Amino acid sequence: xxxxxxTQPGMFVQEKEAVxxxxxxxxxxxxxxxxxxxxxxxxxMIFLIYQGSxxxxxxxxxxxxxxxxxxxxxxxxxxxASQLGDSAMYFCAMREGKxxxxxxxxxxxxxxxxx
Amino acid sequence: xxxxxxxxxxxxTEKGKDVELRCDPISGHTAxxxxxxxxGQGLEFLIYFQGNSAPDKSGLPSDRFSAxxxxxxxxxxxxxxxxxxxxxxxxxxxxxxxxxxNEQFFGPGTRLTVL
Numbered sequence: 001x002x003x004x005x006x007t008q009p010g011m012f013v014q015e016k017e018a019v020x021x022x023x024x025x026x027x028x029x030x031x032x033x034x035x036x037x038x039x040x041x042x043x044x045m046i047f048l049i050y051q052g053s054x055x056x057x058x059x060x061x062x063x064x065x066x067x068x069x070x071x072x073x074x075x076x077x078x079x080x081a082s083q084l085g086d087s088a089m090y091f092c093a094m095r096e097g098k099x100x101x102x103x104x105x106x107x108x109x110x111x112x113x114x115x
Numbered sequence: 116x117x118x119x120x121x122x123x124x125x126x127x128t129e130k131g132k133d134v135e136l137r138c139d140p141i142s143g144h145t146a147x148x149x150x151x152x153x154x155g156q157g158l159e160f161l162i163y164f165q166g167n168s169a170p171d172k173s174g175l176p177s178d179r180f181s182a183x184x185x186x187x188x189x190x191x192x193x194x195x196x197x198x199x200x201x202x203x204x205x206x207x208x209x210x211x212x213x214x215x216x217n218e219q220f221f222g223p224g225t226r227l228t229v230l
Contacts, residue, residue: 004157033216043204045158045221091157095217102148102171103219105157 003027004092004106011111013082020067021077021109023092032096034075035103036066039089048090051075079111087113117141119222121207127228128197136192136225140209147190148208148219149182158206164190165212197229 005024013019025034036048051059051066059066067076079086089110093103120139128134140147145166150158160174164184175181179197184190194201204226208219 035216035218037221043224045206045208047218047220050216050218093158101217102160102163102174103150103158104160105150107157 002106003104004094006092006106006109008109009107011109013111013113015084015113015115016081018078018080019082019086019111021079021090021092021111023075023077023106025073025075025092025094027073027094027096029096031098032094034066034068035093035095036064036075036077037091037093038086039091039108041088045091049077082113084113084115087111119207119209119220121205121222121225123225124223125226125228127230129230130199131196133193133195134197134227136194136205136207136227138190138192138207138209138222140188140190140207141220143187143211144209144220145187145212146210146217146219147184148210149190149192150206150208152204152206152224154203161192161205194227197227199229202227202229 003026032053034051038046049059049061049064051068058068063080065078089108091108092106095101122137147164149161152158162182163171179195182192204224206224207222210217210219
């Protein structure tokens with residue numbers, strides 16, 4: 001079974017609109033962390049936001065927020081007021097357990113922001 | 116400050132040859148990870164080093180793949196008798212083993228092409 005599922009291969013959004021990128025996960029470990037990374041066409045992986053399984057509040061970082069619904073095992077990324085520079089691949093990833101552990105990545109969503 | 120560096124940035128080799136890929140992690144990061152990203156795909160975990168513990172090799176796809184790490188510094192990923200299916204971008208990441216996020220910082224990757 002897939003541990004991380006991103007169901008949207010591609011998304012097209014008008015500049016300045018908000019966009020939600022979906023991510024569902026599967027784990028039986030009560031302690032886990034969820035990450036979102038951005039990968040522009042240059043190929044670098046840029047960390048955006050983190051949500052821990054025990055966090056009571058949804059994570060926010062500037063224009064990025066994470067809609068964490070633990071019972072549904074979903075961790076959707078919300079980008080507000082999208083910009084042309086947001087066009088990139090976006091990956092959801094999960095770390096099971098505490099501390100430094102490997103990440104399991106989804107297949108990614110390619111986001112295109114139209115002017 | 117210095118981030119994760121990888122060399123070479125590009126490697127073209129002939130089928131059957133051996134290749135070595137190098138990763139220099141961020142100074143002080145005890146954890147080091149290797150991932151593989153095939154074209155248009157998400158990242159696949161290969162191997163993970165944490166301090167003096169035995170490495171987690173559970174992601175290595177075959178015995179042609181091996182990796183070493185010297186203490187808490189440089190790591191090399193070796194692919195023996197390369198096959199065309201090994202063509203991918205090989206990404207290295209490093210992280211601390213404490214703190215809230217244990218965010219992984221990624222290098223720019225090595226693009227391997229096997230002819």
